[in-house]
Amino acid sequence: MIPVGFTYERPETLDAALALLAEHGDDAKVLAGGHSLLPVMKLRLAAPELVIDIGRLGELRYTRVDGDELAIGAGTRHHDLATSDVVEAEAPLLGAVARTVGDPQVRHRGTLGGSLAHADPASDLPAAVLALGGAIVLRGPRGERKVPVEEFFTGLFSTALEPDELVVEIRVPRTGSAGWAYEKFTRRANDWAIVAVAVVDGRVGLVNMGSTALRASATEAALASGASIPDAAALADQDTDPPGDLAATPAYRRHLARVLTRRALTTAAH
Amino acid sequence: MKVEITVNGASTSADVEPRLLLAHYLRDVLGLKATNIGCDTTSCGACTVLLDGESVKSCTLLAAQVDGGEVTTLEGLSPDGADLHPVAAAFRTEHGLQCGFCTPGMVMAAVGLLSENPKPTEREVREGLEGNLCRCTGYHNIVRAVIAASGQDPDEVQGGTLRRASTEGVEAAPGFSTGDGA
Amino acid sequence: MSIMGTRVVRVEDPAFLSRGARYTDDLDLVGALHLTLVRSPLAHARIEAIDVGEARSAPGVVGVFTGADVDLAPALLFGGANDKMVRQFLAKDVVRFVGEPVAAVLTEEAYQGQDAADLVEVDYDPLPVVIDLKAAATDEVLLFPEAGTNTSNGFDHEKDLDPNLFDGCEVVVTRELVNQRLAASPLETRAAAAEWGEDGRVTLWCSTQNAQDTRSEVAGWLGIDAAQLRVITPDVGGGFGAKIGADPEFALVVWLAKQVGRPVRWTETRSENMTGMVQGRAQLQTVTIGGDRDGTVRAYRLDVLQDAGAYPRLGAVLPMFTRMMAPAVYDIERVESRARVLVTNTTSVAAYRGAGRPEATAAIERAMDLFAAEIGMDPAEVRRRNLLKPDQFPLTTKGGAPYDSGEYEKALDKVLDAVGYADLRAEQAARRERGDTMQIGIGVSVFVEITGGGAFKESAAVEVHPDGTVTVLTGTSPHGQGHATAWAMLASEHLDIPVEKITVKHGDTDLIPRGSGTMGSRSLQTGGVAVYQAAGELVEVAKQRAADLLEANVDDLVVERGAVVVRGTDTAVSLADLAEREKLRVDTRFDSGAPTFPFGAHVAVALVDVESGKAVIDKIVTIDDAGPVLNPLLAEGQRHGGIAQGIAQALLEEVVYDEDGNPVTATFADYGIPSAAELPSFTLLDMATPTHLNPLGVKGIGEAGTIGATPAAQSAVIDALAHLGVRHIDMPLTPLRVWEAIEGAK
DSSP states (O other): OOOOOOEEEOOSSHHHHHHHHHHHGGGEEEESSOTTHHHHHHTTSOOOSEEEEOTTOGGGOOEEEETTEEEEETTOBHHHHHHOHHHHHHOHHHHHHHTTSSOHHHHHHOBHHHHHHHTOTTSHHHHHHHHHOOEEEEEETTEEEEEEHHHHEEETTEESOOTTOEEEEEEEEOOTTSOEEEEEEOSSTTSOOSEEEEEETTEEEEESSSSSOEEOHHHHHHHHTTOOHHHHHTTTTTTOOOOOOSSOOHHHHHHHHHHHHHHHHHHHTO | OEEEEEETTEEEEEEOOTTOBHHHIIIIISOOOSSOOOOSSSOSOTTEEEETTEEEEGGGSBGGGGTTOEEEOHHHHSOOTTSOOHHHHHHHHTTOOSSOSSHHHHHHHHHHHHHHOSSOOHHHHHHHTTTOOOSSSTTHHHHHHHHHHTTOOTTTGGGGTTOOOOOTTOOOOTTOOOSSOO | OOOTTSOOOOSSHHHHTTTOOOBGGGOOOTTOEEEEEEEOSSSSEEEEEEEOHHHHTSTTEEEEEEGGGOOSOOBOSSTTSOTTOOBOSSOSSEEOSTTOEEEEEEESSHHHHHHHHTTOEEEEEEOOOOOSHHHHHTTSSOSOGGGTSSEEEEESTTSOOOTTTTTTOSEEEEEEEEEEEEEOOOSSOOEEEEEEOTTSOEEEEEOOSOHHHHHHHHHHHHTOOGGGEEEEOOBOSOOTTTTSSOOHHHHHHHHHHHHHTSOEEEEOOHHHHHHHSOEEEEEEEEEEEEEOTTSOEEEEEEEEEEEEESSOOGGGTHHHHHHHTTTTTBOOSEEEEEEEEEEOSSOOBOOOTTTTHHHHHHHHHHHHHHHHHHHTOOHHHHHHHHBOOGGGOSEEOTTSOEEOOOOHHHHHHHHHHHHTHHHHHHHHHHHHHHTOSEEEEEEEEEEEOOBSOSOOEEEEEEEEOTTSOEEEEESOOOSSSOHHHHHHHHHHHHHOOOGGGEEEEOSBTTTOOOOOOSOTTOHIIIIIHHHHHHHHHHHHHHHHHHHHHHTOOGGGEEEETTEEEETTSSOEEEHHHHHHHSOEEEEEEEEOOSOBOOEEEEEEEEEEETTTOOEEEEEEEEEEEOSSOSOHHHHHHHHHHHHHHHHHHHHTOOOOBOTTSOBSOOSTTTSOOOOGGGOOOOEEEOOOOOOSSSTTOOOOOTTHHHHHHHHHHHHHHHHHTGGGTOOOOOSSOOHHHHHHHHHHHO
16 A cells, blocks of 8 residues: 655656666656556555656647647646547547546546556557557657657567656657547456457557557458458457456457457448 | 645645655645545545546555645535535435545545536446445435536436436325425 | 425535544544554465564564464354354464464554565465365365364254255256355445553444444453443444454454553555455355246255355354245245355455345345246246235245235336336347347346344433433444434434434444444334334423423423423423433333344346447346335435445456465455446335334335345346346356356357
């Protein structure tokens, strides 16, 4: 219930935050929304010596059109995405998915950058961003770099982020007019998805079907070569490695992935 | 470290450990005991307060994160038992509380919900309160209370699913009325 | 104008909705140390060594204690259990469930507690674990070698079953059913605080459902005179049966306070609660039902294995109620049952809303549905053909229960009519014809339950003060039920003083030495009636005094607006004035003498996505008839809460242990407790059949909802899949279980 003691810094600028991170490396954890980090610290499953609070860096909180992309600051809250006119117009999938994350209180605090950096394969936004495509912008002592989202998620709770880097921006293509849908299957409304499927513009992102968010590549390829939705959806669980837990066996997850993909594609097509 | 937080309109400050949770700052440093702690996985919402007008779970915030911010608890929302805040008053009228433990968080979450969605449907209320657990009421009357607080009639919303039990055809036992109005 | 039966909003609420209620953790206890417990991470192990050296020198630590330090005899937590199955206050040699307390750390500040507790090093030598009830029954792995068995106790558990019970039955169906383990999950976890005074007495504040029994138990465990111990009950954030009886931790708090000479306080975390607080249900049942193809049920057998957890508590006697209520609402020629109570390496089992009766109803309702499916008859019709008839009451049933009153068919008819049963069946048929993905299912339950089946007696005192206010003292112990309002109504009815001027007190053993608390839906029919009786007796006393004072005839006196008035005149003396002259207080005790039997019927409509397995209850129409209703607002609230828990058992909740005895559902994130989003609104119909057992004719309402809703909800989901060949799914009917059942039937 109570975290192990730590020191706390709240840098006033992004550069100051990066400097702290460079100095403390693995002894530090970054706190943005805190709704992934603080729960594990309270259960004492994580005990960083230093917590760097970037949750109030206004410079990281924005959504704006930039050419044919939507640029979203990493500190943008789920609630911001859920209620943003810009997101609604340019990448409605993202707003819809953000609306399903946790509960209203969590959505007031949780950030897009935090969710992606945490890279929980059971969380919603990584799969949505993966389906949308685009890039994650990272900044560190070596400067800024853009990592295509397909290369960002490297394993269970692992990303391309170096220990001295921060996610600063997420860039997704403007897909405002393309068909999209999100099918999230849970036991209770507030639970992590047992399986979820994000669909936009013929691309399919899968939640909780492996150690990272995944694309249903076989389904996408089938669609691209003219297969029907049911036929394409039947391939959704190919090359996935779904976990087994109290809520679902791997076989059940595979079944759900196929069913939800078919439903999402059908909705997106209308 | 020193934190300064405006709570229920009053400036407060204290020297605290970085790990002090906002919920404990409110309860133990300020002595505001209405906000309760019901779990340790950010699931139950009993600790819900308003931070800069938005509902948040105070068990999953460090007091340090809230330095300079404005917090409202139930004591601030509805300080006077004789003159309850309209949302709290609706909870009383509709019997949306029994043991009362989830209630402060539930009321604050309801206030947050209504500030973002002033005329919610029953489904929107139920989903809007998915972060707040109650074991006593079964939620039926909580939903009625929130609908009533929004100025809508809980007996009429969505085809009357929330309507009270009818007293038609019930014979009153000696000394008992049939139920409506004292 | 009578206040009885009216919707009076609660007098508790203004405080609850402004400054908040005052729970045990809210108490201001100057100088109190915080207790943090170190708990076993293993389900069954020998304790080889405990090293508290580092913990002792951690910041803020005032003391660290282990089992070796505690000089209290271990406690037999349930008198009827095997007397070798005792529990230490801190484990000494063996731990028998994950969560069993092993060491106690006292710190100045709460936050220091967990830091210090983390430094306690315990050397465990793992022992084989037994979780499964059938495995426990083989006695291969024993929890208490000195007992020589894992059977704690039982009810006819050694008797042979009657091989001829089902002779002559055209159809016999048998099935093993799971009534799964549940976590009561009150929003307030357990909490206690103790302070010894200079006078040698100790005050224990604790979150409990019965202060008086807690006092006797704790005093007994500590080896002190009960008179030395005062128990005070602050506001309690829910109990649901799990806060009946003292927990060993309460005694530890008192004992520790004595050791260190300072007050000690303890509030457990939710994770601790999910293994440390007693859990509910946990029965493995074999039902056998036999009858004829015309729908007549001729024989029924219920064979129960009850999980007691590692240390038998109240759960060890609940099967007695299950057996008593086994035949439920039905008139069955031959009924047989037996129950065996077994220990396993899990959390102790005790009462949880319904406490033994939901288990009985769920079993027979499932059996009726299985029988109906076997003979191809509508499940509502099968029930109708076997219900006890009104003219048979009162009667003693085949389970040995003295049923007072009941109109079962009337309840069934009302709910079927209100839900539009025929139309629903037509809708179901149409969807099946079309092969819709979303199918509907209809589940019907008719139920009866025993309330007030524990303590029949209850105390009350009513006193009018010279300032015109009133104090009511009750032996009940509300934790959300609204007794402060309801008992004020009962007093107000006689005194004609407004409820706002009536204060109801409970749970302080110095003020109220005798009381049996709130559980088993007993309060109104014992405690409420006692208050009503006391207020009535006070009025008689007041009239006598007024008659003397006013030189009037007692028969000419009435009570109006808090005064004794000579009927039809202005001649009066207020109760307050009478109290000014001479103390005006009546103490009384009411003995109901017997339990009552509320009953009802529920119909649930389930929507099941047969492709994904997701099932929800879309609608539920209910009758919970507990006799005349004192305050419909409060009664409805009790029904709502029970229905929600009932549906949750059917569809969502289960405490799960892996085979090593590790709890898998030990947080609110993992355990299936529902939010508002998981539940529908509830339709409550009224029916009020009185009992002859008390002057108000009232029975108990607190648990009925749980008893009726669980089988209706379970049945509804299974019914939605009947056309796919599914006959049974064990609770909870999670999406995985539903899908596997559908796949399995293909």
